[in-house]
Amino acid sequence: MQQVVKEIDKLILEGRKSLQMTGVETVDGFSEQSLKLTVGGCKVQILGENIKITSFNKNNGNLSAEGEFFEIKYNYKKKPLIKRIFK
Secondary structure, eight states: OOOOOOOOOOOEEETTTEEEEEEEEEEEOOOSSSSEETTTTEEEEEEEEEEEEEEEEETTTTTEEEEEEEEEESSEEEEEEHHHHHH
């Protein structure tokens, strides 16, 4: 039986335009403004504009994306609904 060993999570951001990440377990959501990922058991949210996933390999956890990246949050939590409605 062959065992797949995932690489330790690594994030490479080049010129805020090109992103490469390893150790990605799942893509929990994505749009042109955000990527929501699970990396090493932690939640990660990446914010920006015109975000496009160029490749994702679930077997080895490698993800590549392009766009304009502004913010990277680890262990983000959604604000309660009341706080999102009444800013």
